[in-house]
Amino acid sequence: MFEKKSREGIISAGYNVFSLVVVLVMWTIFCRWQNSPFFPGPKAIFFAFVDLVKYGDIEGVSLWLHIWKSLVRIFAGFGAACVLGIPLGLAMGLYPKFYNRTRAVIEPLRFIPPIAWIPMAIVLLVGFQRYVFLIWLGAFFPILITTLLSVAKVNPIHVNVAKVNGANRFYIIRKIVIPSVLPDIAAGMRIGLGVAWMCIVAAEMIGGEMVGVGRLILKYAELLRMAEIIVGMLVIGIIGFIMNEIFIKVEKRIFRWRSQVGIE
Amino acid sequence: MSAKKVKIKVRNLTKRFGELTVLDRMSFDIYDGEFLCVVGPTGCGKTTFCNVVTRLIPITDGSILMDGESIDLQKHNVSFVFQEPSCLPWRTIWDDVRIGLEIKKHPKKVITERMDAIIELTGLKGFEAYYPHQVSAGMKQRVAIARAFVTEPDLMLMDEPFGQLDTSTKFHIEKRLIDIWSRTKRTIIFVTHNLEEAVFMAQRILVMTQKPTQIKEEVMVDFPYPRDIRAPEFVKVRRRVTELVKWWE
Amino acid sequence: MPNKMVHVDVSMSYGSLAVLDKIAFDVYENEFLAIVGPTGCGKTTMANLISGLLKPAQGRVTINGRRADPKVQNISFVFQEPSCIPWRTLRDDIYIGLEIKGIDERQARKRVDEAIKLVGMEGFEEYYPHQISGGMKQRVAIARAYVTDPDLMLMDEPFGHLDAQTRYLMQIEVMRIWQKLRKTVVFITNNIEEAVYLAERVLVFSKLPARIKGEFKIDLPRPRDNTDSKFLDIRSEITKMVEVVE
Numbered sequence: 001m002f003e004k005k006s007r008e009g010i011i012s013a014g015y016n017v018f019s020l021v022v023v024l025v026m027w028t029i030f031c032r033w034q035n036s037p038f039f040p041g042p043k044a045i046f047f048a049f050v051d052l053v054k055y056g057d058i059e060g061v062s063l064w065l066h067i068w069k070s071l072v073r074i075f076a077g078f079g080a081a082c083v084l085g086i087p088l089g090l091a092m093g094l095y096p097k098f099y100n101r102t103r104a105v106i107e108p109l110r111f112i113p114p115i116a117w118i119p120m121a122i123v124l125l126v127g128f129q130r131y132v133f134l135i136w137l138g139a140f141f142p143i144l145i146t147t148l149l150s151v152a153k154v155n156p157i158h159v160n161v162a163k164v165n166g167a168n169r170f171y172i173i174r175k176i177v178i179p180s181v182l183p184d185i186a187a188g189m190r191i192g193l194g195v196a197w198m199c200i201v202a203a204e205m206i207g208g209e210m211v212g213v214g215r216l217i218l219k220y221a222e223l224l225r226m227a228e229i230i231v232g233m234l235v236i237g238i239i240g241f242i243m244n245e246i247f248i249k250v251e252k253r254i255f256r257w258r259s260q261v262g263i264e
Numbered sequence: 265m266s267a268k269k270v271k272i273k274v275r276n277l278t279k280r281f282g283e284l285t286v287l288d289r290m291s292f293d294i295y296d297g298e299f300l301c302v303v304g305p306t307g308c309g310k311t312t313f314c315n316v317v318t319r320l321i322p323i324t325d326g327s328i329l330m331d332g333e334s335i336d337l338q339k340h341n342v343s344f345v346f347q348e349p350s351c352l353p354w355r356t357i358w359d360d361v362r363i364g365l366e367i368k369k370h371p372k373k374v375i376t377e378r379m380d381a382i383i384e385l386t387g388l389k390g391f392e393a394y395y396p397h398q399v400s401a402g403m404k405q406r407v408a409i410a411r412a413f414v415t416e417p418d419l420m421l422m423d424e425p426f427g428q429l430d431t432s433t434k435f436h437i438e439k440r441l442i443d444i445w446s447r448t449k450r451t452i453i454f455v456t457h458n459l460e461e462a463v464f465m466a467q468r469i470l471v472m473t474q475k476p477t478q479i480k481e482e483v484m485v486d487f488p489y490p491r492d493i494r495a496p497e498f499v500k501v502r503r504r505v506t507e508l509v510k511w512w513e
Numbered sequence: 514m515p516n517k518m519v520h521v522d523v524s525m526s527y528g529s530l531a532v533l534d535k536i537a538f539d540v541y542e543n544e545f546l547a548i549v550g551p552t553g554c555g556k557t558t559m560a561n562l563i564s565g566l567l568k569p570a571q572g573r574v575t576i577n578g579r580r581a582d583p584k585v586q587n588i589s590f591v592f593q594e595p596s597c598i599p600w601r602t603l604r605d606d607i608y609i610g611l612e613i614k615g616i617d618e619r620q621a622r623k624r625v626d627e628a629i630k631l632v633g634m635e636g637f638e639e640y641y642p643h644q645i646s647g648g649m650k651q652r653v654a655i656a657r658a659y660v661t662d663p664d665l666m667l668m669d670e671p672f673g674h675l676d677a678q679t680r681y682l683m684q685i686e687v688m689r690i691w692q693k694l695r696k697t698v699v700f701i702t703n704n705i706e707e708a709v710y711l712a713e714r715v716l717v718f719s720k721l722p723a724r725i726k727g728e729f730k731i732d733l734p735r736p737r738d739n740t741d742s743k744f745l746d747i748r749s750e751i752t753k754m755v756e757v758v759e
Contacts, residue, residue: 157350164318164344165364165415166337175363179354257353257395306678427676430552430703432756458677460706494745503740509678 040227045234048227057228058219061211067235069211070200073128077135077203078189078196084136085143085192086185092144093151093181094173110141114199118206131203131212138199139192146188150181183255190247197240213239271296271451272335272419276326279309279316286312288476289326294419297449299442301462304472305509310455311347313477314423317453318344330418341368343412345422349404351396357407358383358392364415378414385444386410402433409441413448422454426461438465442489459509463502464491471508481508515541518697519581519665523562523572525555531722532558535572538716538725540665543695547708549755550718550726556701559718560669563699564588576665586665589658593670595650596657597642603653604629604638610661628660631690648679652686659694666698672707684710688735705755709748710737717754727754 024042031041040048056062092099099106114137121130154177162172204214217232272294279287286309294300304310315321317328319337328335335342343364352360361382365375383389386406396404405425412420426434442465445452456462462469469483485501492498519540525533532555540546540563548556561567562574565581565588574581576588589610598606607628611621629638632652642650651671658666668687672680684707691698691711702708708715709731717727729751737744 157346157348158352160320160344160346161350161352161363161411162367163320164337164342165367166339167367171367176352179352182354255354257397306676424676431705431752432551432703435752456677461677494742494749499740499742499745 038224038226040230044227045230048225049231052228052231057216058223059210063216063235066211066213066216067239069209070204070213071239073131073203073207073212074135074193074196074200076128077132078139078193080132080136081139081143081192081196082189085140086147089144089147089185089188090151090177090181093148094177096152099148106144110145114138115202118202122206127208131207134203134206135196135199139196141192142195143185143188143192146191147181147185150184150188151177153184154180183251183258186247186251186255190244190251193243193247194240197236197243200236269296270294271330273329274317274326275329277316277323277328278325279312279321280324285476287316288478290472290477290479291326292470292479292482294451294453295468297451299445299452299454299465299467301466301469302453302455302472303457303459303462303469303505303509304477305474306457307474308472309475309477310457310472311423313472314344314421314455317419318342318421320344335419340419341415341417343415343417343420345405345408345412345420345425347424347427349396349401349428350408351404353396356393356395357388357399360396360407361388361410361414364411368415378416382410382414385413385447387440400433402429402437405429405437406440409437409444413444413450416448417450420450420452422452424456424458427456427458434461439490441465446489459505460493460502463498463505464493469505471505483508515544518542518577519563519699520575521559521563521572523569523574525558525562525567525570526722533562534722534724536718536723536725537572538728540697540699542697544714545691545698545700545712547700547702547712547715548718549702549705549708549715549751550723551720551755552703554718554720555723556703556718557669559723560590560667560699560701563665564590564667566590587661587663589661589663589666591651591654591658591666591668591671593673595642595647595674596654597650599642602639602641603634603645606642606653607657607660610657614661624660624662628656631659631693632656632686646679647675648683651675651683655687655690659690659696663696666696668698668700670702671700672702672704680704680707685736687711692735705748705751706739709744709751710739715751717751727751 028041028043031039052063057066092102114134117134117137121133125133158176158180159172162176167175200212201214201217204212205218207215209215210219213232213236217229217236220226220228220232270293274294275291277287277290278285290313302310302313312321316323319328319335319342330340333339351357352363355363358379362375362379365378370378383392386409388403388406388410391399391403396407399407408425412422426437429437438461454462454465463485466485469485471480471483472478473480483501483505487495487497493502517539521539522537523533524531524535536559548559550556558567562569563576563581565574565576565583565586576586579585581588597603598609601609604625607625608621611624616624626638629635632655634649634652634656637645637649642653645653654671658668672683675683688711700708700711713731715729715731716725717729718724719726729747731747733741733743733747739745739748
């Protein structure tokens with residue numbers, strides 16, 4: 001049975017590589033056909049990437065610094081979203097009246113896209129705060145809602161196991177509810193992180209500093225240098241992908257006991 | 265085993281959900297250390313009965329007194345083996361069985377002693393570090409049983425715990441349960457729809473009616489363990505109970 | 514001499530896991546055959562092979578001389594899990610097999626009504642699955658299985674999720690219907706009492722990899738009494754053979 005699994009893994013990896021190659025080939029052909037400076041081929045993009053790594057961007061700022069700065073902002077915003085979102089979500093999940101009676105305020109806020117907050121962020125906040133705020137907005141609501149909903153999914157039988165032994169409410173929350181909802185909270189966090197990462201470009205558009213992967217894209221957008229823009233986009237995409245994968249692996253490891261229910 | 269001391273007095277037990285009366289003035293005694301089976305037709309409110317007797321939901325009227333006092337989960341030891349598998353997925357089998365002792369804050373020495381004994385008795389030795397998803401359904405129910413016995417309960421309630429197991433597993437676990445019960449002398453109420461199972465295990469059977477549920481009749485099952493389902497006395501009692509239950513269909 | 518309808522001669526494995534090991538038997542026309550064995554012993558795989566939903570790794574299953582294939586023969590399957598389609602009324606649910614086979618609508622409606630009457634669900638035609646009990650859902654599954662007038666019926670632990678009493682009622686129902694229509698039925702269960710109550714012949718499968726451990730012919734008159742001494746004797750013999758120590 002196990003050889004089958006790893007064989008499947010190898011086949012899958014093979015197909016992935018194949019898909020990448022196909023995309024690259026099609027792209028190259030398309031570029032040659034279009035022959036436009038606004039549509040660089042994979043080779044041009046690759047060289048742009050190499051240049052960015054070797055010499056930094058047009059102002060000499062290194063690619064790694066851009067990436068680092070963005071990551072710091074993301075994790076600050078994401079961290080703030082977790083710190084606020086998880087306890088609040090738990091509280092609302094445990095006391096449904098709290099949620100039901102505040103929905104008129106929460107729900108409309110939830111549906112305002114982070115981008116729409118940009119003017120307000122520009123007026124009210126400066127520097128690092130602006131970034132953190134927008135990123136926080138992206139991550140907060142997924143985390144809040146997932147956490148909230150996860151409480152309702154706690155199996156009442158597990159609660160009864162503790163109740164019948166005379167456990168008080170505090171014990172039940174600590175030892176039954178929280179272990180039950182952790183996998184769902186983790187999934188919510190992962191989604192929140194993904195959304196937060198997608199807000200990076202918007203955040204860095206309005207943020208003050210000249211550093212960050214979003215900022216990188218904007219710099220080259222002003223110069224109409226497509227190759228570098230695409231490098232920026234790909235960097236954002238790949239980092240997001242890596243973060244997600246790491247998260248999933250950690251989830252799988254910590255929540256081994258969940259393998260009876262399939263995760264994802 | 266049949267020390268006729270009354271441990272629990274149930275008087276006029278009534279449970280209503282709004283307009284609907286599920287349990288209607290049920291009155292009966294439970295003797296110390298007995299194995300009592302409660303049976304009834306499908307839909308007779310047995311789950312409500314279980315939840316009310318174990319105080320997981322409040323009574324509407326009437327009383328359940330243990331040694332003269334109303335049953336209090338903080339004070340008395342009550343155990344419940346549920347119909348569905350109730351293992352906590354994030355705990356190893358050892359930690360799961362231990363949870364009652366943990367909640368009741370027993371000293372470590374007591375915990376270790378009791379745990380070792382119950383793990384041995386329920387045949388879970390060697391599996392302590394496993395997680396529920398790694399073991400079979402029969403084993404999960406054994407964990408639930410171990411968890412129920414280890415707190416040395418004043419009252420144990422079992423709600424059709426073997427309903428989802430296949431025939432041979434069921435027979436084995438039933439025999440094991442009788443064995444553990446006779447050694448530990450716990451007071452057990454075993455609720456089931458399976459009449460053969462009831463006659464196989466009970467010293468006394470209470471037959472419930474359809475909703476609004478009352479106690480219809482009491483049937484004594486006086487033969488020794490282990491019982492033979494083919495023995496004429498067994499068949500006779502089984503037929504009697506079947507008649508009593510079916511009457512209400 | 515009753516006609517041999519289904520001929521089974523298979524071995525089956527999933528990857529390196531051998532499930533069925535040289536299983537060979539026949540099913541006679543109009544007979545009620547039960548297959549018992551411990552949980553997870555490949556009984557469901559056997560059912561899937563007989564219906565043609567799975568192809569055997571080795572050997573073959575033939576029905577009336579031709580390879581088992583759901584597109585060729587008319588086979589009905591009743592599963593353990595409730596299989597009612599949530600967005601269809603019971604009548605439309607039972608109708609679905611005929612709909613797929615393209616039967617003329619008026620004819621089909623008539624057969625659906627007959628099937629509903631057969632399983633005793635008159636009055637519930639317009640109900641939705643979420644409005645009825647587990648036992649009733651299985652009755653609908655049985656109605657659906659009968660309405661296509663199948664050559665062969667496969668029932669894989671159909672009453673597994675029902676409580677003991679509903680289960681008894683369903684067994685009586687199945688017996689009543691079978692005595693009326695005499696379809697060929699292969700009934701899989703791990704409940705030996707159920708097998709002895711229903712079947713004329715019982716095959717006992719062993720643990721994985723499954724072989725046929727034994728065969729019992731049950732000659733008792735119907736309706737059977739599960740407290741009758743002969744019944745209990747047969748049941749006890751089969752139980753001993755199936756015995757799996759936990």
